[in-house]
Amino acid sequence: MQLSATPYEERLTAPRSWWLISFLVGVSFALILLPFGTLPLLGGLVGGTAASAVVGSAYGSPRIRVVGDSLIAGEAKIPVSALGTSEVLDAEAARAWRTYKADTRAFLLLRAYIPTALRVEVTDPADPTPYLYLSTREPERLAAAIEAARDEQA
Numbered sequence: 001m002q003l004s005a006t007p008y009e010e011r012l013t014a015p016r017s018w019w020l021i022s023f024l025v026g027v028s029f030a031l032i033l034l035p036f037g038t039l040p041l042l043g044g045l046v047g048g049t050a051a052s053a054v055v056g057s058a059y060g061s062p063r064i065r066v067v068g069d070s071l072i073a074g075e076a077k078i079p080v081s082a083l084g085t086s087e088v089l090d091a092e093a094a095r096a097w098r099t100y101k102a103d104t105r106a107f108l109l110l111r112a113y114i115p116t117a118l119r120v121e122v123t124d125p126a127d128p129t130p131y132l133y134l135s136t137r138e139p140e141r142l143a144a145a146i147e148a149a150r151d152e153q154a
């Protein structure tokens with residue numbers, strides 16, 4: 001696989017507040033186990049915190065990459081030749097495309113804690129997906145990387 005001229009990689013990490021919430025879940029488990037003694041209390045604190053941190057980290061860490069001739073967004077891998085125009089969405093436009101403008105057939109890599117996004121049309125006639133909605137902190141850079149990979153392929 002040939003690497004693109006403008007490589008792009010982003011991990012959509014969970015916000016810091018989620019780690020505080022993970023700790024509070026652990027405290028809740030500890031309080032539930034308080035009547036059973038000190039050892040179960042500590043086990044609940046550690047186990048509850050660890051379990052909720054694992055869940056938060058797994059949900060909050062998908063990756064978006066442009067590698068060679070492909071866009072990889074989470075579990076999806078799409079060749080850039082099947083992609084059309086890109087539209088950079090600010091917070092207001094991203095909210096609109098997440099809600100009332102959304103198409104149920106679209107591929108959404110949606111993280112509500114990231115206000116900006118990139119909307120990319122899918123031009124492959126065999127693919128029923130009309131567009132990709134990708135939550136990203138750097139939509140301009142992602143659009144440029146997709147365009148550079150498409151130009152490199154041509």
